[in-house]
Amino acid sequence: MAAITLKDIRKSYAGNEVIHGISIDIPDGEFVVIVGPSGCGKSTLLRMVAGLEEITSGTLEIGGRVVNDLEPRQRDIAMVFQNYALYPHMSVRENMAYGLKISKLPKPEIEARVARAADMLELQPYLDRKPRALSGGQRQRVAMGRALVRDPAALLLDEPLSNLDAKLRVQMRLEIKDMHLRTGQTTLYVTHDQVEAMTLADRLIVMNKGIAEQIATPLEVYERPASEFVAGFIGSPAMNILTVECRDGGALLPGGHPLALAGLPAAGQVRLGLRPEDLHPAQPGADTIPVELRSVEHLGADAFGYGTIAGSEMPLVLRLPGSTRAQRGERIDLRPDPAQIHLFDPADGRRMTARTQK
Amino acid sequence: MRRTVFPHKLLPWLLLAPQLAITLIFFYWPAAQAFRQSMLREDAFGLKTTFVGLANFRKVLADPAYLNALQVTVLFSALVAFFAMGIALFLAVQAEKVIRGKGFYRTLMIWPYAVAPAVAGMLWLFMFNPSFGTLAWPLRQMGVNWNPLLNSTHAMILVVAAAVWKQISYNFLFFVAGLQAIPRSLIEAAAIDGASRRHAFWTIVFPLLTPTTFFLLVVNTVYALFDTFGIIHAVTGGGPGKATETLVYKVYNDGFVNLIMGDSAAQSVILMVIVILLTAFQFRYIERRVHYG
Amino acid sequence: MAEASPFAARGAGRLVAHFWMILGVIVVAFPVYYVFIASTHTTQTILRPPLPLLPGPEAVRNYQDAFSGGISKIGGVSLWRLLANTTIVAMGIALGKIAISMASAYAIVFFRFPLRMACFWLIFITLMLPVEVRIQPTYKVMVDLGLIDTYPGLILPLIASATATLLFRQFFMTIPDELLEAARVDGAGPWRFFKDILWPLSLTNVAAIFVIQFIYGWTQYLWPLLVTNSNEMNTIVIALKKMISFADADTPWNLVMVTSVLAILPPILVVVLMQRWFVKGLVETEK
Numbered sequence: 001m002a003a004i005t006l007k008d009i010r011k012s013y014a015g016n017e018v019i020h021g022i023s024i025d026i027p028d029g030e031f032v033v034i035v036g037p038s039g040c041g042k043s044t045l046l047r048m049v050a051g052l053e054e055i056t057s058g059t060l061e062i063g064g065r066v067v068n069d070l071e072p073r074q075r076d077i078a079m080v081f082q083n084y085a086l087y088p089h090m091s092v093r094e095n096m097a098y099g100l101k102i103s104k105l106p107k108p109e110i111e112a113r114v115a116r117a118a119d120m121l122e123l124q125p126y127l128d129r130k131p132r133a134l135s136g137g138q139r140q141r142v143a144m145g146r147a148l149v150r151d152p153a154a155l156l157l158d159e160p161l162s163n164l165d166a167k168l169r170v171q172m173r174l175e176i177k178d179m180h181l182r183t184g185q186t187t188l189y190v191t192h193d194q195v196e197a198m199t200l201a202d203r204l205i206v207m208n209k210g211i212a213e214q215i216a217t218p219l220e221v222y223e224r225p226a227s228e229f230v231a232g233f234i235g236s237p238a239m240n241i242l243t244v245e246c247r248d249g250g251a252l253l254p255g256g257h258p259l260a261l262a263g264l265p266a267a268g269q270v271r272l273g274l275r276p277e278d279l280h281p282a283q284p285g286a287d288t289i290p291v292e293l294r295s296v297e298h299l300g301a302d303a304f305g306y307g308t309i310a311g312s313e314m315p316l317v318l319r320l321p322g323s324t325r326a327q328r329g330e331r332i333d334l335r336p337d338p339a340q341i342h343l344f345d346p347a348d349g350r351r352m353t354a355r356t357q358k
Numbered sequence: 359m360r361r362t363v364f365p366h367k368l369l370p371w372l373l374l375a376p377q378l379a380i381t382l383i384f385f386y387w388p389a390a391q392a393f394r395q396s397m398l399r400e401d402a403f404g405l406k407t408t409f410v411g412l413a414n415f416r417k418v419l420a421d422p423a424y425l426n427a428l429q430v431t432v433l434f435s436a437l438v439a440f441f442a443m444g445i446a447l448f449l450a451v452q453a454e455k456v457i458r459g460k461g462f463y464r465t466l467m468i469w470p471y472a473v474a475p476a477v478a479g480m481l482w483l484f485m486f487n488p489s490f491g492t493l494a495w496p497l498r499q500m501g502v503n504w505n506p507l508l509n510s511t512h513a514m515i516l517v518v519a520a521a522v523w524k525q526i527s528y529n530f531l532f533f534v535a536g537l538q539a540i541p542r543s544l545i546e547a548a549a550i551d552g553a554s555r556r557h558a559f560w561t562i563v564f565p566l567l568t569p570t571t572f573f574l575l576v577v578n579t580v581y582a583l584f585d586t587f588g589i590i591h592a593v594t595g596g597g598p599g600k601a602t603e604t605l606v607y608k609v610y611n612d613g614f615v616n617l618i619m620g621d622s623a624a625q626s627v628i629l630m631v632i633v634i635l636l637t638a639f640q641f642r643y644i645e646r647r648v649h650y651g
Numbered sequence: 652m653a654e655a656s657p658f659a660a661r662g663a664g665r666l667v668a669h670f671w672m673i674l675g676v677i678v679v680a681f682p683v684y685y686v687f688i689a690s691t692h693t694t695q696t697i698l699r700p701p702l703p704l705l706p707g708p709e710a711v712r713n714y715q716d717a718f719s720g721g722i723s724k725i726g727g728v729s730l731w732r733l734l735a736n737t738t739i740v741a742m743g744i745a746l747g748k749i750a751i752s753m754a755s756a757y758a759i760v761f762f763r764f765p766l767r768m769a770c771f772w773l774i775f776i777t778l779m780l781p782v783e784v785r786i787q788p789t790y791k792v793m794v795d796l797g798l799i800d801t802y803p804g805l806i807l808p809l810i811a812s813a814t815a816t817l818l819f820r821q822f823f824m825t826i827p828d829e830l831l832e833a834a835r836v837d838g839a840g841p842w843r844f845f846k847d848i849l850w851p852l853s854l855t856n857v858a859a860i861f862v863i864q865f866i867y868g869w870t871q872y873l874w875p876l877l878v879t880n881s882n883e884m885n886t887i888v889i890a891l892k893k894m895i896s897f898a899d900a901d902t903p904w905n906l907v908m909v910t911s912v913l914a915i916l917p918p919i920l921v922v923v924l925m926q927r928w929f930v931k932g933l934v935e936t937e938k
Contacts, residue, residue: 361828362835364835370758373755373758374758378773380810381774381811383807383811385811386773387792391788391791452668455660455664466679468930471922472915473683473919474870476870477888480891484685489698491700496701523679523682526679528933545657545658546657555660580781584781587872587873588872592872609787610873614877619787623787623788630785
């Protein structure tokens with residue numbers, strides 16, 4: 001087990017930089033999730049840590065040792081691949097034992113470790129099967145087992161759940177969390193799924209276009225997104241973000257509606273972020289936004305409303321109580337929670353510090 | 359393109375060395391020699407060689423014997439490709455119609471693939487030998503003056519038959535695979551649409567087999583050009599007269615029997631050009647096949 | 652059994668199909684059957700058409716005679732020697748080709764090095780030119796290297812082609828990246844990856860290529876004809892050709908027929924016994 005340190009890690013292909021300098025200190029035992037849309041460089045970053053991809057510049061330390069120029073096998077890591085990459089001609093037992101065999105562990109030790117992992121993952125009955133005779137969930141477990149038997153300094157997982165169906169994904173997510181709590185292994189986990197990211201991570205790296213937009217705990221990321229990108233990426237339905245014209249004590253919304261709202265700059269344009277769950281139905285007033293409902297989806301506990309700001313084409317998504325009887329075509333008024341507004345610089349999308357924000 | 363590779367730099371060269379060495383010694387060096395020699399001419403005693411540019415090519419292309427060989431080759435290849443593919447396609451379709459016995463039929467159909475062309479030629483010569491051939495005997499009984507050793511038409515029929523026989527196996531396997539690759543739903547849709555089997559075959563199945571047919575056309579042509587040397591050498595020796603002398607046979611004859619090196623080399627170069635054209639044609643076809651996929 | 656073919660015919664149509672198949676099989680198998688029958692009769696019976704359609708009483712004698720020196724009298728070399736030569740050549744070509752082409756395909760697919768693509772093309776182009784189009788100069792190289800009448804002379808020029816390399820390259824490219832990555836994370840270097848993972852996964856392809864190349868080697872004609880002068884180095888196909896081209900009234904045709912059967916039988920056995928891999932390999936990889 002070990003800490004991992006990334007110092008200004010960069011990656012270029014043929015002079016074309018795709019990872020633009022990422023730094024993070026991951027203390028021993030932390031579970032860090034790298035999340036972002038496809039093509040953001042998250043897998044490349046993980047593969048650089050694994051040693052499958054060369055590091056163009058920067059330093060990578062695992063357990064206090066610079067490993068930039070070491071082969072994967074010398075880095076004391078284990079990895080779980082998206083498609084599991086089980087050796088098709090080897091049994092489950094052989095798959096798990098292969099790495100240990102190469103590192104020339106004594107046989108009884110190998111057997112003991114495989115047995116322990118198989119126990120933990122409930123794979124005992126399948127040890128002599130070939131991967132093709134296993135279900136998707138079982139294969140996933142074998143891939144986990146193959147990583148765990150190594151007892152590596154760091155465990156790397158590349159979208160390990162994305163080939164599973166929705167139900168199995170939830171179950172395996174809980175198991176992975178559970179396993180981390182038991183083994184306390186330093187873990188780097190790549191996903192594009194924000195639910196996986198939020199639920200598993202001690203800390204998140206939200207990546208976009210080769211940049212770490214924000215590195216923080218899941219709650220911080222949700223409550224104080226560092227950029228418009230992060231705000232839009234984390235949270236479902238996504239945050240509403242409107243361009244508003246600030247005036248004293250409020251803003252002018254699209255459609256020409258004035259809105260009284262504390263915490264805005266005195267003048268100028270800002271991007272105003274309002275999460276659907278922070279817009280509450282209210283009596284019409286100076287501090288409410290009039291919305292024409294285009295459609296309402298009932299999910300039971302909640303309902304999503306899709307509408308536009310009255311008199312404009314500016315779309316707005318609302319999270320309404322499940323008991324709402326609001327219907328399409330109706331007009332409702334919503335009051336934003338002044339403590340939960342987010343402001344972004346229209347020039348670069350970075351978060352602005354508002355006067356009254358907590 | 360592979361994402362991950364081993365970082366070694368010297369090892370791949372060691373792995374490549376044997377093949378590169380063999381290729382250079384037995385392929386590039388002789389091929390270069392063929393080009394060089396095709397532009398040289400030796401005097402009658404082999405004492406002096408002179409550079410003659412393209413003269414050998416001009417001489418070869420103007421030589422009636424060469425043009426005869428070209429004509430023989432075209433006729434021979436066309437007959438072999440047509441019959442070998444036609445019969446194989448017919449049998450492949452029949453094989454798909456039956457339900458029991460498919461494996462049995464296939465096992466018997468693939469024998470000739472394993473028979474050397476020269477031996478195939480000899481087998482047919484045994485059967486149709488004018489003096490003791492069991493199958494020549496009924497022909498003679500019927501009053502046909504069958505003699506492939508003297509009659510050039512008979513000789514051509516015999517070498518074509520042997521060459522076709524040998525190639526049916528290969529074509530059969532590919533046509534069966536081609537038929538099996540046609541989506542079941544298309545055949546069923548045609549049946550529901552009321553197409554008769556014959557109609558469905560020519561309007562649906564045959565067009566969908568085009569990639570296989572194209573591929574086999576090239577393979578069969580190359581086969582008829584080169585691999586049938588053994589058949590011709592063993593059965594007719596290019597005769598009677600020069601009735602069955604193909605281009606490859608003539609290269610051999612001029613190079614090893616008549617020892618006219620310059621001509622033989624020029625003919626080799628022409629053959630190389632033909633093969634390269636055929637291969638290029640095949641690649642165009644492969645690209646099209648990818649589009650299909 | 653798998654689902655019936657969508658082409659399956661019903662009733663009479665199926666019987667007609669069987670009829671054609673049986674006819675086709677008879678035509679295809681008859682020449683082979685014919686020599687086998689001929690090899691069980693005396694020369695007198697063979698020379699007096701038509702030949703009986705059933706095996707004759709001379710089988711044991713003919714084969715015994717052929718193996719115990721009868722062939723030496725007409726071919727100048729024993730049947731055992733001919734079979735041994737042909738087996739050595741066929742195995743040499745098959746195994747040699749598998750070895751060198753697997754090695755070079757492995758280098759081209761799993762490594763990056765300068766001139767990698769140049770090497771690939773250098774090998775790939777040989778696909779286009781069969782040995783037949785450059786026989787004369789290749790022959791000269793053999794003379795210069797002193798390889799006439801030697802096994803290497805019979806084998807090496809015929810393993811210089813690219814077919815097998817391309818097939819292995821194609822197959823290696825279908826190996827998922829992740830498998831190699833997993834192996835590297837598990838600590839496998841190039842040799843272990845090859846031995847523990849790639850080789851076991853390649854076995855079907857190796858078997859298919861083995862059959863195809865064994866047949867290719869066994870049935871060679873033009874090349875052995877050129878590089879062997881001594882009867883001692885003849886392959887069985889060449890020896891057979893020599894026997895019939897010097898045919899005269901005294902030719903023991905029964906022994907020639909035995910030789911024919913033995914020239915045909917081993918490759919047929921290989922194809923029939925390894926049919927599954929052979930058919931798959933031929934159809935799936937040669938395209």
